[in-house]
Amino acid sequence: MRIGVVAPSTPIQADTAERVTAIAAALYPDLRLDFHPQCFLVHKHFAGDDAARADAFAQVANDPAYDALWFARGGYGSCRIAEAVLARLEPAARAKTYLGYSDAGFLLAGLDRAGFPQLAHGPMPNDVWRDGGEAAVVRALRWMVERSPDTIEPGLVDGEPAIAFNLTVFSQLIGTPLQPDVAGRVLLLEEVSEYMYRIDRSMFHVTSNPAVRQAAGIRLGRCDPIPENAPDFGESEEDVARHWCTRSGIVYLGRADIGHDSGNHIVPFVRRSTRREAN
Numbered sequence: 001m002r003i004g005v006v007a008p009s010t011p012i013q014a015d016t017a018e019r020v021t022a023i024a025a026a027l028y029p030d031l032r033l034d035f036h037p038q039c040f041l042v043h044k045h046f047a048g049d050d051a052a053r054a055d056a057f058a059q060v061a062n063d064p065a066y067d068a069l070w071f072a073r074g075g076y077g078s079c080r081i082a083e084a085v086l087a088r089l090e091p092a093a094r095a096k097t098y099l100g101y102s103d104a105g106f107l108l109a110g111l112d113r114a115g116f117p118q119l120a121h122g123p124m125p126n127d128v129w130r131d132g133g134e135a136a137v138v139r140a141l142r143w144m145v146e147r148s149p150d151t152i153e154p155g156l157v158d159g160e161p162a163i164a165f166n167l168t169v170f171s172q173l174i175g176t177p178l179q180p181d182v183a184g185r186v187l188l189l190e191e192v193s194e195y196m197y198r199i200d201r202s203m204f205h206v207t208s209n210p211a212v213r214q215a216a217g218i219r220l221g222r223c224d225p226i227p228e229n230a231p232d233f234g235e236s237e238e239d240v241a242r243h244w245c246t247r248s249g250i251v252y253l254g255r256a257d258i259g260h261d262s263g264n265h266i267v268p269f270v271r272r273s274t275r276r277e278a279n
Contacts, residue, residue, distance in 0.1 A: 001145055002032040003068045004060035005125060007039040008085075009103045010075030011047035012126050014040060020125040023137050028145055035125075036060060039072045046077045054081040054088070057107070061085075061093035068144050071100025071107075073126035074166075079106040082178055086110045097144055100124050101190075102260065105169040112163065112180040112269050121164035121188070121258065122151075122266040132262035143266045153188070153257050153265040161216065161272030164188035164258060167223075171202040174209050183214035184272040186253060189241075190221030192260035196233035199223060200240045207248035216272075217251035222259030 003024075005017075017035040024033045038056035041048035048056070060069050085107065097118040098111060108119050122143060123136035130136065143151040149158075156162055163182055167189045173179055189206070191199055206212055223237040235243070238255070245252035257265045 001028070001030070001067050002034065002065055003070050003144060004063070004066040005033065005035045005039060005070045005072050006053075006056045006060050007036075007047035007072035008053050008057050008081060008107060009047065009077035010045065010073060011042050012039050012072045016072075016126055016128060019128050020137055023128070023134060024141055027138060027141055031141075031145060034066075035072070045075075047072075050080050053077065054085050057081070057085050058088040061096060062088070062090045064092040064095075066096060068097035068099065070140070070144070071098075071104040071124050073124050074100070074102025074104060076103050078103050079173070079178075082106045082110045086114060089114075099140060099144060099266075101164070101258075101264065102166050103169060105165040106173055106178055108269070109165070109170075109173050109180045110178040113178060119269040120266050121269075123262075123264050127262065127264070130262045136262040136264060139266065151266045153267050155219065155254070155256055156186075156267065159270060161185040161270045162188060162267055163269050164190070164221075164256075164267035167191040167199065167202045167206070168194065171205045174205065174212070179211070181271075182212055184216050185270070186217050186219060187212070187215045188219045188221055188256045188258055188267055190256070190259045191223040191237070193225055193227065194223070195227050195229045196235065196237065196240065197229065199226070199237055200233070200235075200244075203240055203244040207244040207250055213248055213250055215250060217253040218245055219253045219256040221256040222261060222263075224259065224261070
């Protein structure tokens with residue numbers, strides 16, 4: 001198997017690639033893990049300018065020698081290239097597995113909207129630096145190589161229609177050409193380092209969308225850390241999720257084992273055409 005790593009958002013350091021490559025080699029000696037040189041470029045905030053990031057993504061996605069494309073890290077930037085990249089993808093790109101989360105959600109959403117079948121929200125190489133991050137990298141590799149069942153978010157039923165995003169990213173892509181169809185799917189959302197009032201505002205926006213209201217339900221991942229605010233918001237992230245789900249008529253289905261941490265589990269994107277009703 002051969003996995004290509006690209007960075008559509010912000011750059012990684014060479015020691016990230018070295019550490020992750022060593023983990024992969026110990027786990028799967030026959031696996032080839034290629035970090036595209038673009039991952040290490042620096043242009044202002046980004047891993048190279050928009051053209052360089054788009055070129056690297058399209059190159060790996062369209063190369064039939066690669067079985068998977070792994071997003072190097074999040075940050076910000078993939079929304080700037082997503083539509084241009086999607087327009088360049090060839091048939092070979094559709095056969096690949098794509099794994100990432102956070103800012104990668106913009107491209108994953110666009111790929112899902114285009115009908116790409118092997119997409120997932122899950123750990124990325126730069127997570128290796130988190131506390132317990134090696135376990136996250138191993139989880140990602142085991143899913144890409146073996147589709148190991150124990151890497152999947154434990155609350156998901158096998159084959160359950162589902163899709164997952166960072167809350168702010170999903171809120172921002174609503175109403176754009178990247179917005180995916182969530183009808184009949186459980187929508188898992190996670191957040192990181194946002195004030196409670198911003199979480200509340202994003203949940204208002206997400207649950208107000210008529211298309212999102214066709215989801216089978218919402219599950220909430222971790223939102224830690226949540227900065228302190230003055231005055232205190234007075235509600236937890238789960239209080240907020242329940243509030244907006246109730247107001248919008250979306251079923252709230254509880255918590256999910258995803259988030260910006262080393263415990264982040266895999267959520268394969270699975271489609272379904274019919275809506276799941278609440279019991």
